[in-house]
Amino acid sequence: MDMKKYKSTVKRILSCIGRYKWGVGASLACAFVTVLLTLYVPILTGRAIDCIVGAGAVDFAGMWTILKQIGIIIAITAAAQWLMSHINNLVTYRVVKDIRTQAFNKLEILPLKYIDSHSHGDIINRIITDIDQFSDGLLMGFTQLFTGVLTILGTLVFMFSMNPSITVVVVLVTPVSLFVASFIARRTFRMFKMQSQTRGELTSLVEEMLGNQKVVQAFAHEADAQEKFEDINENLRVWSLKATFFSSITNPATRFVNSLVYASVGIAGAFAAVKGLLSVGQLASFLSYANQYTKPFNEISGVVTELQNALASAARVFELIDEEPQVPEEPDAAVLSNAKGEISLEHVYFSYNPEVALIEDMNLNVRPGQRVAIVGPTGCGKSTVINLLMRFYDVNSGSIRVDGTDVRHMTRQSLRTSYGMVLQETWLKSGTIRENIAYGKPDANEEEIILAAKESHAHSFIRRMPEGYDTVISEDGGNLSQGQKQLLCIARVMLCLPPMLILDEATSSIDTRTEIKIQKAFGKMMEGRTSFIVAHRLSTIKEADVILVMRDGHIIEQGTHESLLSQNGFYAQLYNSQFAV
Structure with missing residues (x-):
């Protein structure tokens, strides 16, 4: 310094x-x-x-x-x-x-x-x-x-x-x-x-290894992890010794x-x-x-x-x-309430790295209550579109409008609470199962929580827990299976039922039989709500009103499942590859 x-x-x-x-x-x-x-x-x-x-x-x-x-x-x-x-x-x-x-x-x-x-x-x-x-x-x-x-x-x-x-x-x-x-x-x-500074590096490594120990052991990475730990630990010893001396x-x-x-x-x-x-x-x-x-x-x-x-x-x-905060909200930012779900993307450009282009000149108009599926190969920008819709990131140029208002001119809280989001990566907090389901609606009563759990097909496994809905789970779900954690996340959204939904690989960790039931529950939940569905398994999006096919940050095809198959284009290749014998 x-x-x-x-x-x-x-x-x-x-x-x-x-x-x-x-x-x-x-x-x-x-x-x-x-x-x-x-x-x-x-x-x-x-x-x-x-x-x-x-x-x-x-x-x-x-x-x-x-x-x-x-x-x-x-x-x-x-x-x-x-x-x-x-x-x-x-x-x-x-x-x-x-x-x-x-x-x-x-x-x-x-x-x-x-x-x-x-x-x-x-x-x-x-x-x-x-x-x-x-x-x-x-x-x-x-x-x-x-x-x-x-x-x-x-x-x-x-x-x-x-x-x-x-x-x-x-x-x-x-x-x-x-x-x-x-x-x-x-x-x-x-x-x-x-x-x-070195202590921070050591903390980071230990936290990383602790959170991914199964992966470390599965790939026999223990020796490499130990070697990296010893290198940082040795640096910490040297600096600590000099400081102490x-x-x-x-x-x-x-x-x-x-x-x-x-x-x-x-x-x-x-x-x-x-x-x-x-x-x-x-x-x-x-x-x-x-x-x-x-x-x-x-x-x-x-x-x-x-x-x-x-x-x-x-x-x-x-x-x-002193780090630069996110772009502050305007003093007169609009509060989005009772959203209809009309969403438009106009000439949107965005990239995480200015030197690497990702989304270029994306245009999209979504009517209220429409189900929009987004498909494409890994890295094509599907999750990036979700990040932009939720305003986790702001567009580099262009605009995203909800009900005719640019999202940059409305409060982040009102925008995000108007969406219900279930991601492939589940997140649960330390607390009871009841508290986790009611995370987005803390004032929900018992009947509402149980109904949401039943609709998400989580009620049956919750009843088998030692304390039922009062069972305390540790950070990120503890000993629950990945599928059970995902069901709780789905129950959390079903309890809130916001006017717009985002389902990003929401059933990726659920068995096929439960997935069929969940898809029916999703179908009921999506009625009258603008929904964005990101899925790799194309069989789950056949009922979408419109399917956006993305590649390299561009929408290259757009239409219903049947119309896209009839075009015999990139979507048809993706779909047929999943069912090829």
């Missing part, structure tokens, strides 16, 4: 903290009280020592008064320290909550092209691990940085009031400690940055400098005491101040190391937050 970005990250963090000025102010006040009282104790200790004049000449009354004062001060200091720690915790975790919320909210509005082009494990690592690393560094900074800086300034003031000459000796040695801390800080930031030399280096300061004060103070410029008690106070003066340098150097890690992690989180 260059210095410009480094400063930008610091400013962003200070801006986030600035929302809680009350907490920062209260923490500073507590830190000031703590430091002031802590630094006053050595003065009282010195006075107590001076009460011992010699053998048999001890002012016990005066000493007892001083000891009581010390006890009261220690109690007040402890209370102030506890309150400061409590306030620091409040501020730190509220700041962390705000940043994590910003990151997740940005994730919700990022265009799908970002999600599709970035490792999911790395994104998760930024939102979870990197923010945790940032919170640790921020909490340590709050706890030790305030008191450390105030202690250094306070001890200088107290020492200067007692003996300016010895204080000058302390100040002259101080730059050595600052140089050591600065030298180490410059080198640790890059190490922690690479450590955090540079950060670990901070404490010994600053302790050495601190010992120089303490020795300098001790020698200078001894000469001053011999000449009568200091009493023995004042010398003891001075040595105590020298120790308290140097101690914060140890703490601050440790804080600097943690802050380097925190800044590196925060920079990665801010990179996510």
